Every structure is written in structure tokens, then in C-alpha cells.
Amino acid sequence: MARTDTAFRVIAVPPARAFAALVDPAALTAWLPPEGMSGRFDHFDARPGGAYRMVLTYADASAAPGKATPGSxxxxxxxxxxxxxxxxxxxxxxxxxxxxxxxxxLMVWEVTGVEGGTRVDIRAHDVPAGISAEDHAEGLASSLANLAAYLER
Incomplete structure (x- = not known):
């Protein structure tokens, strides 16, 4: 059965600023990797039909084996x-x-203006079975916390 995971966070910035961080490769590299990981893009083209390839590297590969290599x-x-x-x-x-x-x-990121800033919602549809719901929830929450720290500095 297909699984959908969701998360959200209210961030104290205007919606335009939060949205910009969703499509800027430098911003994404700074905040998207969950805690304990770093990331880099091999290519990035933010437009409908465009694509990207991101390599996420674990700081400690022994703590969590990677999906592509032991450390990534x-x-x-x-x-x-x-x-x-x-x-x-x-x-x-x-x-x-x-x-x-x-x-x-399918990952859907949405920004909505709310009192106090912007609500950023993430919906992940058809999550692969190999990604545990608990680990994914932690990863989504970590990325949102990173986004807040990045934008609110």
C-alpha cells in the first residue's frame, strides 16, 4: 500500500523568502540535508520538466548505511x-x-502565509517501503528545522 508522509513548520519569514529557498540550489544545499548529512548537486534545473541530481553524504556512515553507497x-x-x-x-x-x-x-512543498510568517508543508506520496516512517518523519522534521535556521538567521 502506498504511504504518504507529511510534515510542516511555521517559519518567521515572508512566503516569498521561504519559497525562494525551495528553488535555489545554494539554499537547498545549505538546509535540505537532514542532520548528520551534507549535500551537493551534480546538476540543477528548477523549471517544470527540469531535473536535479543530489548526492547526500553521511558524516558517520557507520550510523546509517546509505542507499547508493555505504556512505551516501x-x-x-x-x-x-x-x-x-x-x-x-x-x-x-x-x-x-x-x-x-x-x-x-512525489514530493510536494507548499508555502502559505500565516500569522507570524509562513507555513511550509511537505507531503511525500508513494514513499518507498525501505524508508521507515519514523526515520522519514525525523528527516523531514530535520530539514524543516534546518530551513527555519537558514531563513531566520
Whole structure:
């Protein structure tokens, strides 16, 4: 059965600033990798039909084995839709030999102005079975905390 994971956070910045951090590769490299990881893009083209490849490297590979190599995860994504100032939809695939990580996950990031700033919502549809709900919840929360720290500094 397909699984959908969700998370949100209110960040004390205007929606335009929060949205900009969802489509800027320098910003994404700074905040998207969850705690204990760093990231880099091999390529990045933020437009509907554009794509990116991001390599996420674990600071301590012994703590969490990677999906692509013992110390890394590789994500290949296509931008399905971008509604400026509102939403970014991405079709995401993990590079892995393990069939538990196969399949395309649809990631939807949305920003909404609320009292006190911007609510940033993440919805991950069709999460691969190899990603535990607990680990994914921690990863999403960590990325949102990183985004808040990045934007609120």
C-alpha cells in the first residue's frame, strides 16, 4: 500500500523568502540535508520538466548505511510543477540496488502565509517501503528545522 508522509513548520519569514529557498540550489544545499548529512548537486534545473541530481553524504556512515553507497544517498528528481510563490512538486527516485527503495516518490512543498510568517508543508506520496516512517518523519522534521535556521538567521 502506498504511504504518504507529511510534515510542516511555521517559519518567521515572508512566503516569498521561504519559497525562494525551495528553488535555489545554494539554499537547498545549505538546509535540505537532514542532520548528520551534507549535500551537493551534480546538476540543477528548477523549471517544470527540469531535473536535479543530489548526492547526500553521511558524516558517520557507520550510523546509517546509505542507499547508493555505504556512505551516501543519491537522489534523482524531476520538477513536475512549480507554482511561483506557492508550490514545488518533484518526482524523486533514489539510486539504489535495493528494491525496497525503488519507485518514484512525489514530493510536494507548499508555502502559505500565516500569522507570524509562513507555513511550509511537505507531503511525500508513494514513499518507498525501505524508508521507515519514523526515520522519514525525523528527516523531514530535520530539514524543516534546518530551513527555519537558514531563513531566520
Amino acid at each position: 544517498d543519491v537522489v534523482e528528481a524531476r520538477f513536475v510543477d512549480i507554482v511561483p510563490g506557492v508550490r514545488v512538486e518533484q518526482a524523486v527516485d533514489f539510486v539504489s540496488e535495493d528494491p525496497a527503495f525503488a519507485g518514484t516518490m
